Amino acid sequence: MKSGSNLEKVLESGQFAVTAECGPPKGTSARVIQRKGELLKDYCDAMNVTDNQTAIVRMSSLSGCILLIQMGIDPVMQMVVRDRNRIAIQSDILGAVALGIRNVLCLSGDHQRFGNHPTAKGVYDIDSIQLIQTLKTMRDEKRFLCGENISGEVPLFIGAAANPFADPFEFRVIRLAKKVAAGADFIQTQCVFDIGKFGRYMSMVRDKGLHEKVHILAGVTPLKSVGMARYMRDNVSGISVPDEIVARMEDAKDAKEEGMNICLEIIDQIKEIEGVHGIHIMAVAWEDIVPTIVNKAGLLPRPIV
Amino acid sequence: MIVFEQKPFEEILGYLVHDEKVFILRCKGCAKANQAGGEADVTEMKKKLEGRGIDITGSTIRGLLCVKAKSILSELNKDLVNTSSILVMACGLGVQSLAEVTDKVVHPACNSMPDRESMERGKREHRCGTCGDCVLEFTGGICPLTACSKGLLNGPCGGTSNGKCEVSKEMDCGWMLIYDRMKKLDRLGVLKSFLESKDYRKMQGPRRLIT
Numbered sequence: 001m002k003s004g005s006n007l008e009k010v011l012e013s014g015q016f017a018v019t020a021e022c023g024p025p026k027g028t029s030a031r032v033i034q035r036k037g038e039l040l041k042d043y044c045d046a047m048n049v050t051d052n053q054t055a056i057v058r059m060s061s062l063s064g065c066i067l068l069i070q071m072g073i074d075p076v077m078q079m080v081v082r083d084r085n086r087i088a089i090q091s092d093i094l095g096a097v098a099l100g101i102r103n104v105l106c107l108s109g110d111h112q113r114f115g116n117h118p119t120a121k122g123v124y125d126i127d128s129i130q131l132i133q134t135l136k137t138m139r140d141e142k143r144f145l146c147g148e149n150i151s152g153e154v155p156l157f158i159g160a161a162a163n164p165f166a167d168p169f170e171f172r173v174i175r176l177a178k179k180v181a182a183g184a185d186f187i188q189t190q191c192v193f194d195i196g197k198f199g200r201y202m203s204m205v206r207d208k209g210l211h212e213k214v215h216i217l218a219g220v221t222p223l224k225s226v227g228m229a230r231y232m233r234d235n236v237s238g239i240s241v242p243d244e245i246v247a248r249m250e251d252a253k254d255a256k257e258e259g260m261n262i263c264l265e266i267i268d269q270i271k272e273i274e275g276v277h278g279i280h281i282m283a284v285a286w287e288d289i290v291p292t293i294v295n296k297a298g299l300l301p302r303p304i305v
Numbered sequence: 306m307i308v309f310e311q312k313p314f315e316e317i318l319g320y321l322v323h324d325e326k327v328f329i330l331r332c333k334g335c336a337k338a339n340q341a342g343g344e345a346d347v348t349e350m351k352k353k354l355e356g357r358g359i360d361i362t363g364s365t366i367r368g369l370l371c372v373k374a375k376s377i378l379s380e381l382n383k384d385l386v387n388t389s390s391i392l393v394m395a396c397g398l399g400v401q402s403l404a405e406v407t408d409k410v411v412h413p414a415c416n417s418m419p420d421r422e423s424m425e426r427g428k429r430e431h432r433c434g435t436c437g438d439c440v441l442e443f444t445g446g447i448c449p450l451t452a453c454s455k456g457l458l459n460g461p462c463g464g465t466s467n468g469k470c471e472v473s474k475e476m477d478c479g480w481m482l483i484y485d486r487m488k489k490l491d492r493l494g495v496l497k498s499f500l501e502s503k504d505y506r507k508m509q510g511p512r513r514l515i516t
């Protein structure tokens with residue numbers, strides 16, 4: 001075991017993992033995190049806490065993770081390189097480990113121009129792949145990026161993101177390979193709507209044998225409304241929502257139910273793809289639906305490892 | 306090259322509230338864009354300031370304040386005797402060069418910014434961030450530090466879409482340009498190699514360069 005986190009144990013035991021996501025509040029209320037924790041605790045193996053997602057200031061990922069740990073939930077601390085240089089990053093990692101955080105997801109982060117502080121200076125001192133390598137060095141060699149020694153263990157389960165739908169398609173697998181070579185233990189992908197494309201991506205992943213070196217969790221997002229489907233198709237770069245899915249949402253009597261059904265169908269298909277070891281449910285602003293989805297997808301009870 | 310434009314008048318006026326006598330010095334500028342309209346700028350500034358009760362002791366336009374500040378100042382010595390401060394219509398470099406050689410208060414009248422026009426494609430100056438550790442060998446001769454909005458060394462990030470950057474549909478994704486070029490050159494294999502984090506000391510600003 002590299003970290004002994006619940007997520008690592010579930011994946012290493014060969015079981016199909018489920019992770020969920022928790023967006024911290026734009027405020028100081030611990031209750032917001034605790035409520036999401038209570039809601040999702042029994043329906044996932046670990047919970048991601050986002051790091052100022054879309055560059056909007058929110059409660060820090062690290063503190064959200066601590067609130068989850070206090071409830072007995074295994075958190076995945078998301079960390080973007082947009083806001084921290086290598087000094088702050090490594091310092092936060094030391095603190096996170098000291099407080100019991102074991103899973104870290106390494107990300108570039110949405111550009112600051114999207115958020116509520118578009119005038120901010122972006123940091124980008126290191127990139128997301130260099131971050132993976134930094135964490136691996138800290139864990140395996142107990143050294144900082146500069147080479148100096150770290151006192152104490154740094155048990156980490158290192159995660160990275162992958163976007164099978166962004167251009168250039170053929171290069172996405174090469175970039176995944178770079179992440180694996182740098183030290184990624186698990187991958188959470190961008191949300192899958194275009195299952196055909198995802199299948200092609202995964203076959204390229206298998207051709208390179210990457211599915212044996214890293215645990216891939218496919219991202220899924222239940223669509224809550226027609227507007228959301230259209231918005232994600234037209235405005236969110238790096239997400240591909242096929243027209244037929246948007247059409248299904250448009251034609252549905254009950255859009256919410258149709259959104260959930262689409263999500264369940266996608267999960268069913270994902271389960272059949274060789275090399276996918278779990279799902280990561282990103283129910284943006286619709287956390288309440290997650291228990292139902294996990295239940296209907298036949299993924300309960302969650303394993304005790 | 307640095308481009309400068311005049312600050313809002315009220316802001317300049319705010320700088321001058323405690324100054325009884327002000328001399329206006331305008332740099333002729335180093336490029337066409339800045340040279341044009343110098344006389345008119347100075348005349349207008351003088352008129353507007355006098356209209357608000359500021360005593361202007363004189364004004365002049367001189368070439369290349371950044372390199373000739375010392376000689377310009379000695380030529381102006383007489384005019385400056387009765388002056389409490391100098392309002393400098395020049396780029397940040399010109400203002401600093403003058404401040405270096407005079408004990409009088411120096412007020413900047415302009416904002417300086419990068420020359421966007423020369424940043425456009427085809428004009429070369431701003432396409433190199435002078436990072437001190439060139440990686441163009443590995444990126445098909447396209448600089449990831451200046452062509453990618455995040456300066457990623459191991460791009461592209463997940464936000465690229467239809468060849469454009471996540472930041473704007475108007476902007477090419479630098480890493481797509483790199484990818485396309487490497488593909489054309491049949492050198493995609495090179496992109497598999499991992500580029501290490503940079504030594505940003507080599508890229509430090511003037512604080513480090515001027516010793």
Ligand code: SF4
Binds near residue numbers: 433436451
């Ligand atoms: S890699 Fe560095 S030296 Fe090379 S072009 Fe880019 S900024 Fe300039």
Ligand code: SF4
Binds near residue numbers: 456469472481
């Ligand atoms: S979309 Fe392309 S240019 Fe924009 S930040 Fe990502 S890699 Fe860089």
